[in-house]
Amino acid sequence: MTVTLSSYLLVALILFCVGLYGALRKRNAIIVLLSIELMLNAVNINLVAFSKFGLNAAVTGQIFTLFTMTVAAAEVAVGIAILLAMFRNRDSIHVDEMDSMKR
Amino acid sequence: MNTTIFSYDWSYLLPEFTVLGFATLVSLLDLFLGKRISKTALAWIALLGVVLAGVFVVGNMQALTEPIQYMNDMMRVDDYGNAFKLLFLTGVAFTILISMGYMQQGEVKDTGEYYYLILSGLLGAMVMASSADLITLFVGLELLSLSSYILVGLRKKSLNSNEAAFKYVVSGSLATAFTLFGMSYVYGLTGTTNLYQITERLAEAYSTGFGFMVLLSFVFLIAGLAFKISAAPNHMWAPDVYQGAPTPIASFLTVVSKAAGFALILRVLFTAYRGVMDQQMQASVFEELLWFISIIAAISMIIGNTMAMRQTNIKRMMAYSGIAQAGYLLVPFAAISQFFFQQTVFYLFAYLLASFGAFAIIMVVTQDQKTEDLKAFAGLYHRAPLTAVAMTIFMLSLAGLPVSAGFFGKFFIIWSSILHANYWLAGIMIGTSIISYYYYFGVIRQMYMRTGDTEAKLRLPIGVGVVVLVCSLGTLVFGAVPDWGIQFIQAQLDPNFTFADMFTPGK
Numbered sequence: 341m342t343v344t345l346s347s348y349l350l351v352a353l354i355l356f357c358v359g360l361y362g363a364l365r366k367r368n369a370i371i372v373l374l375s376i377e378l379m380l381n382a383v384n385i386n387l388v389a390f391s392k393f394g395l396n397a398a399v400t401g402q403i404f405t406l407f408t409m410t411v412a413a414a415e416v417a418v419g420i421a422i423l424l425a426m427f428r429n430r431d432s433i434h435v436d437e438m439d440s441m442k443r
Numbered sequence: 444m445n446t447t448i449f450s451y452d453w454s455y456l457l458p459e460f461t462v463l464g465f466a467t468l469v470s471l472l473d474l475f476l477g478k479r480i481s482k483t484a485l486a487w488i489a490l491l492g493v494v495l496a497g498v499f500v501v502g503n504m505q506a507l508t509e510p511i512q513y514m515n516d517m518m519r520v521d522d523y524g525n526a527f528k529l530l531f532l533t534g535v536a537f538t539i540l541i542s543m544g545y546m547q548q549g550e551v552k553d554t555g556e557y558y559y560l561i562l563s564g565l566l567g568a569m570v571m572a573s574s575a576d577l578i579t580l581f582v583g584l585e586l587l588s589l590s591s592y593i594l595v596g597l598r599k600k601s602l603n604s605n606e607a608a609f610k611y612v613v614s615g616s617l618a619t620a621f622t623l624f625g626m627s628y629v630y631g632l633t634g635t636t637n638l639y640q641i642t643e644r645l646a647e648a649y650s651t652g653f654g655f656m657v658l659l660s661f662v663f664l665i666a667g668l669a670f671k672i673s674a675a676p677n678h679m680w681a682p683d684v685y686q687g688a689p690t691p692i693a694s695f696l697t698v699v700s701k702a703a704g705f706a707l708i709l710r711v712l713f714t715a716y717r718g719v720m721d722q723q724m725q726a727s728v729f730e731e732l733l734w735f736i737s738i739i740a741a742i743s744m745i746i747g748n749t750m751a752m753r754q755t756n757i758k759r760m761m762a763y764s765g766i767a768q769a770g771y772l773l774v775p776f777a778a779i780s781q782f783f784f785q786q787t788v789f790y791l792f793a794y795l796l797a798s799f800g801a802f803a804i805i806m807v808v809t810q811d812q813k814t815e816d817l818k819a820f821a822g823l824y825h826r827a828p829l830t831a832v833a834m835t836i837f838m839l840s841l842a843g844l845p846v847s848a849g850f851f852g853k854f855f856i857i858w859s860s861i862l863h864a865n866y867w868l869a870g871i872m873i874g875t876s877i878i879s880y881y882y883y884f885g886v887i888r889q890m891y892m893r894t895g896d897t898e899a900k901l902r903l904p905i906g907v908g909v910v911v912l913v914c915s916l917g918t919l920v921f922g923a924v925p926d927w928g929i930q931f932i933q934a935q936l937d938p939n940f941t942f943a944d945m946f947t948p949g950k
Contacts, residue, residue: 356624363617372613379620386627395648396634401627404578404636408623411585415619418589419612422596426605438606441683 348389356382369433373419380412448514455511455520457499458528459569465492466562473555482554483546489558490539493565497532500525504937512949516575516637522937523945524573526788527706529936530795531568534699535561537799537910541806542691544904548810551597551689561695564590568703575714575948577626577636580707584622584671587703588615591696595688607687614680615670622667628660629715638714639948646718649728661716661732665739668711671704673762674769675742682754685762690809693758694802697765698795705772705787710945717946737777741871743770748875751882756815757805760882761798764841767879768794774856774872778863784942786855789929793848793921797840800914803907804834811901820886822895830903831890833915840918842883843876848921 355378362375384405391401427433453460469485469492476482503525510521538561551557563586570583592615596608630636632653633644649657670677685693712732719728747767754760772794775786807830812819824831840849853876860869903911921928933940 356620359620360617363613369609373616376613376616376620379617380623383620383623383627386624387630390627390631390634394631394634395653396644398634400578400634400636401630404627404630407578407582411582411619414589415585415612415616418592419609419616422592422605422608422612425596425599426602426609429600429602429605438609440602440606441686 345389345393348385348393352382352385352389355379355385367434367436369423369435372435373416373423376419377412377416380408384408451513452511453513455503455507456513456518458496458503458532459518459566459573461492461496461499462562462566462569465489465495466559466566468492469555469559469562473559476555483543485555485558486539486543486546489562490536492562493532493536493539497529497536500528500532501936504940507937508939510944510947510949512575516639516949517579518570519573519575519949521573521944521949522940523710523784523942524706525937526940526942527572527702528569530702530788530791531565531572531699534695534702534795534799535565537795537803537914538691538695538699540906540910541694541799541803542689543906544803545689545691545806545810547904550601552599553597557594557597560590560594564594564695565699568699568706571703572706572710575638575710577630577638577641577711580711581623581626584703584707585619587700588619588671591692591700594692594695595684597692598687598689601687603687604689605687607684610680611684614677618667618670618677620667621663625660625663625665625667628656628663632656632660638711641715642718645715649719654728657716657719658732661712662735664711665735668704668708669739672701672708672769672772673766674773675739675746675766678743678746678766678769681766682750682759682762685758685765686756686815690758690802690806693761694799697761697798697802698791701765701769702791702795705791709784709787714946733777733779736773737865737868740770740773740777741868743767743773744871744875745770748878751879754882755817757809757817757819757886758815760817761801761805764879764882765798767875768841770875771853771856771872774860774868777868778860778865782855782859785929786852786859788942789848789925790852790856793840793852793918796914796917796921797837797847797849800833800911800918801837801841803903803910803914804830804837807901807903807907817885817889818893818895820889821893822898823890823901825898826895827901827903830901830911833911834890835887836915836918838883838886840922842880844880846919846922848918848925850922851925 359375359378363372366372387401387405423433469489510519512519567583567586574580592612595611596604598604632648633641666676673681716729716732744767747763751760751763772790775783808819809815840847843849843853857869857872
């Protein structure tokens with residue numbers, strides 16, 4: 341039995357939506373960052389699946405994935421660093437308490 | 444023939460190498476100079492690097508007869524990219540000049556980091572303007588984004604700055620995920636990341652029944668990329684980030700980051716989706732896709748201008764004004780004429796002059812009054828008449844009133860969208876511009892008609908003074924004689940200049 345392209349795409353789409361939900365709904369800033377990772381990993385699944393089963397299958401997609409993973413790691417590192425700076429100023433990493441700037 | 448990495452003439456990439464080299468130099472100096480030595484000289488080194496890169500870009504423009512490409516268009520040097528690079532370099536030079544005044548206040552301790560992150564952000568912007576490959580474009584985009592995330596959060600002790608940086612990281616990463624998701628569909632439909640091959644294969648994919656996927660990829664790409672230019676679906680970060688960021692960085696985000704976003708959007712959309720035709724190969728679907736963009740433009744203009752009226756914080760007001768300006772800049776997309784690129788770049792240039800001038804003055808005034816409230820400007824005319832006049836010029840230019848560069852920028856855009864019978868969008872643009880007079884004139888009212896707490900004279904630091912002078916002169920000259928100004932610059936830089944070379948694969 342072979343797994344078709346559409347099932348890969350479906351998994352990626354579900355993962356993307358789960359990530360989006362988490363990023364928008366969760367209180368804990370770490371979970372928000374993790375959810376964003378999920379969204380980026382959905383992209384990776386897409387790219388790798390396309391590089392095997394796409395219309396013009398080519399290896400470029402796998403190369404693209406390497407770049408995506410690297411950049412995603414860098415992004416989260418920056419996010420965590422900023423979160424640490426904030427934690428030092430105020431002992432909380434709850435997203436819904438970040439409301440010091442209004443109007 | 445067997446091409447190796449040595450068979451290219453790398454000298455055309457000198458501007459990028461210069462910026463990279465100076466960023467490395469500044470970071471090494473910062474590391475080895477030790478804690479006690481004053482780091483103010485690093486600003487001058489960074490400025491030297493930017494000016495040098497600018498000289499190389501001008502040299503490239505004069506030497507270039509046709510687009511040059513490296514490694515299957517991974518990097519390319521063309522007139523389109525060079526025009527944007529000059530814009531970025533001017534913007535970053537202004538940022539560094541303003542920053543010199545800002546650093547004296549001592550809120551940002553890490554002087555070295557500050558300057559080399561600005562340079563690496565600049566490098567990312569330059570890569571975004573000079574590549575025709577999705578991978579390189581994405582890496583450039585992320586280099587700019589990551590640098591600016593950190594720059595926003597550099598006031599480590601300030602809670603506002605931390606919060607702004609975190610909001611920026613989260614919304615930026617979400618936008619990246621959307622962009623990448625769109626790109627992955629584009630890649631899946633075409634099997635390549637080269638924009639010129641994508642042009643052909645995307646049209647092929649559309650006509651062979653993958654139309655829905657093509658549209659989906661377009662929507663994802665636009666939704667993600669709207670973040671960089673702070674346009675409608677992705678604009679909510681702008682006010683908070685501008686308020687929390689150091690003021691020079693806010694000006695960097697307003698102009699350089701936004702211009703880089705436009706460079707990327709223009710290049711990707713116009714090359715990748717240009718060839719998409721409908722099933723019968725009769726009409727171009729591209730025109731229909733542009734409907735999305737005109738809706739985004741309309742929403743940005745309305746939201747930006749109406750929300751700006753309610754603001755009492757000057758930096759938040761500038762942020763909403765920036766959202767509205769992004770909307771104006773998207774209007775020419777909806778009605779593509781042959782002067783499309785000229786209009787966009789002229790407007791960006793006018794916007795650059797007015798924003799940097801305004802932010803320079805905002806920085807000095809808010810530092811002096813210790814508040815970012817609009818009232819900080821009260822009685823500025825009596826404290827520093829020339830500064831107040833310059834601020835008036837910038838506000839007029841942002842509002843788009845005559846004898847300022849902004850007037851002609853807006854005039855060209857409105858005129859061409861009326862010529863293309865795009866009346867509703869032109870109508871919204873005119874209507875929201877009139878609304879915008881209210882808040883731009885609010886600043887002017889404060890300066891001339893209110894009395895402030897103090898009558899003490901206000902002096903501008905040297906760097907800020909230079910920026911204000913150059914920006915106000917530029918705004919007036921391009922507002923009085925725009926044609927003459929453009930032709931003079933073009934004749935000096937490159938007589939054969941054409942934006943259309945973006946569409947020809949390099950050699």
